[in-house]
Amino acid sequence: MSVSHPAAVITGLGTFTPLGRGAADTFDALCHGKSGLRRPPAGHLLDGTVGSAGIAPDIEASEVLPPSEGRLVDRFALMALAAADDALADAGLVVGRDADPERVAVVVSSGAGGLTTYEAQAHDRVSRGRTAVSPYLLPGMLPNMAAARIAIKHGIRGWSSAVSTACAAGAHAVAEAARLIRYGEADVVVCGGAEAPLNPTSALAFDHARALAGGWDDDPEAASRPFDRRRNGFVLAEGAGVLVVERADHADARGAAGYADLLGWGASTDAFKPTAPRPGGEGAAQAMRGALRTGGLTPDEVGYINAHGTATKLGDVAETRAVRAVFGDRSPAVSSTKSMTGHLLGGSGAVEAAVCALAVSRGTLPPTHNLDEVDPACDLDHVRGEARRGPVAAALSNSFAFGGHNVSLLFGTASTRTTRQREGEGT
Amino acid sequence: MSAEVEKFIIEALENMNYDVSEVTGDTPLGPAGLDLESLSVAEIAIQVEDTYGVKFEEDEMESVALLTVSGLVKEIVDRAAAAAAAR
Numbered sequence: 375m376s377v378s379h380p381a382a383v384i385t386g387l388g389t390f391t392p393l394g395r396g397a398a399d400t401f402d403a404l405c406h407g408k409s410g411l412r413r414p415p416a417g418h419l420l421d422g423t424v425g426s427a428g429i430a431p432d433i434e435a436s437e438v439l440p441p442s443e444g445r446l447v448d449r450f451a452l453m454a455l456a457a458a459d460d461a462l463a464d465a466g467l468v469v470g471r472d473a474d475p476e477r478v479a480v481v482v483s484s485g486a487g488g489l490t491t492y493e494a495q496a497h498d499r500v501s502r503g504r505t506a507v508s509p510y511l512l513p514g515m516l517p518n519m520a521a522a523r524i525a526i527k528h529g530i531r532g533w534s535s536a537v538s539t540a541c542a543a544g545a546h547a548v549a550e551a552a553r554l555i556r557y558g559e560a561d562v563v564v565c566g567g568a569e570a571p572l573n574p575t576s577a578l579a580f581d582h583a584r585a586l587a588g589g590w591d592d593d594p595e596a597a598s599r600p601f602d603r604r605r606n607g608f609v610l611a612e613g614a615g616v617l618v619v620e621r622a623d624h625a626d627a628r629g630a631a632g633y634a635d636l637l638g639w640g641a642s643t644d645a646f647k648p649t650a651p652r653p654g655g656e657g658a659a660q661a662m663r664g665a666l667r668t669g670g671l672t673p674d675e676v677g678y679i680n681a682h683g684t685a686t687k688l689g690d691v692a693e694t695r696a697v698r699a700v701f702g703d704r705s706p707a708v709s710s711t712k713s714m715t716g717h718l719l720g721g722s723g724a725v726e727a728a729v730c731a732l733a734v735s736r737g738t739l740p741p742t743h744n745l746d747e748v749d750p751a752c753d754l755d756h757v758r759g760e761a762r763r764g765p766v767a768a769a770l771s772n773s774f775a776f777g778g779h780n781v782s783l784l785f786g787t788a789s790t791r792t793t794r795q796r797e798g799e800g801t
Numbered sequence: 802m803s804a805e806v807e808k809f810i811i812e813a814l815e816n817m818n819y820d821v822s823e824v825t826g827d828t829p830l831g832p833a834g835l836d837l838e839s840l841s842v843a844e845i846a847i848q849v850e851d852t853y854g855v856k857f858e859e860d861e862m863e864s865v866a867l868l869t870v871s872g873l874v875k876e877i878v879d880r881a882a883a884a885a886a887a888r
Binding site (some may be wrong): 441442 | 838841847
């Protein structure tokens with residue numbers, strides 16, 4: 375394939391999820407089938423509301439912000455800041471030293487922003503009166519504030535935005551990064567997504583929409599079971615993922631090694647129902663075809679799909695049909711990260727993009743956990759039980775959202791002169 | 802009343818994570834001292850309004866931010882006295 379546009383390479387990763395802080399350790403945990411799901415402990419906001427949740431590590435504002443700037447900053451922004459700090463450190467990139475601040479962009483999304491902080495302030499207003507509402511509420515909870523805080527902290531002065539497309543928000547951010555690099559609008563893009571939905575009002579809304587898994591109180595780790603016959607919904611989770619995406623020659627000029635190239639993106643819209651996908655997965659298939667087209671690859675070159683795979687009854691079947699529509703009889707290897715992290719909503723697409731980058735760089739595919747008996751309606755080449763080893767030339771990551779937003783991202787072998795060693799898993 | 806108001810303001814600053822260990826009445830609220838963000842000034846104004854019934858209008862916020870701690874205390878005490886006299 376002739377490349378007439380600048381290649382976009384992933385040079386840094388940061389994840390903050392129910393499996394802990396740090397992308398490499400998280401990938402190892404996924405490959406070993408470790409679950410990050412548990413019953414919310416006593417004292418947690420969701421104690422007594424749901425039987426299983428994906429709870430990320432504690433984080434104090436003072437860990438990521440100066441003392442006077444951390445006031446009322448919601449957890450979604452704190453987790454995004456931690457992931458961004460880690461991703462930039464991993465890339466060895468200091469804005470201003472290694473990149474022109476005006477040529478660095480930040481696109482970090484959230485589905486809903488700081489609703490937990492909003493809920494607490496609303497409660498205080500009712501119980502204590504109007505003066506309980508702080509002027510710091512808005513810069514603490516607006517969905518753009520993860521991107522803004524990262525920009526302020528790291529001196530990023532180029533393009534910035536936050537895409538709010540529910541469960542596709544993180545993937546949309548990565549897609550925007552690919553476009554910014556391809557069309558020459560930035561040399562480096564800090565991109566990703568974050569979500570902190572573990573408050574009772576949000577959890578009950580998802581539960582009452584019949585979206586959450588139920589009946590797994592005795593075994594919270596078993597609650598998220600994508601493509602399994604006994605699946606009955608997703609597990610609500612929180613976390614953030616951030617990637618440093620860089621023009622390949624910019625990375626080469628500073629001697630940075632790449633994990634994987636961000637080859638292409640595809641996006642589509644179901645234009646169907648507010649919360650249900652088109653049953654045939656037509657929108658999802660259109661997104662995957664778009665990613666292959668912008669990446670200049672054919673379906674037979676794709677070795678792995680990191681599925682959206684939330685474990686809802688309808689969603690997993692629609693995604694299976696979409697994969698079949700694009701790939702025919704030859705299914706690439708498929709697995710769902712959400713089987714172990716739960717569904718991080720606007721954070722998922724970014725965390726799963728990081729998983730794909732590591733899968734390509736290490737030649738290792740993490741399994742789908744809890745896939746004990748594959749639903750015949752979800753018949754694909756599932757990676758289950760153990761991680762699968764072997765080179766992966768290209769991988770897709772799917773994200774589909776309430777509202778009918780579909781995004782598929784395409785990853786391939788890093789085109790930088792030096793690439794990340796195949797450390798840890800796969801060596 | 803002044804000592805009580807000063808204590809109230811310093812406690813409010815402390816609750817907002819400002820380092821108040823070296824704050825005195827002469828400490829400016831602005832860049833030469835505490836370097837309060839505009840939202841911090843607004844938050845203090847709301848708490849003052851709630852506790853002392855003294856209101857600072859939006860177009861006054863900039864000049865409030867240029868006061869010292871003692872200057873702000875005097876402003877609150879004077880306004881509270883004026884409000885009491887008007888009742």
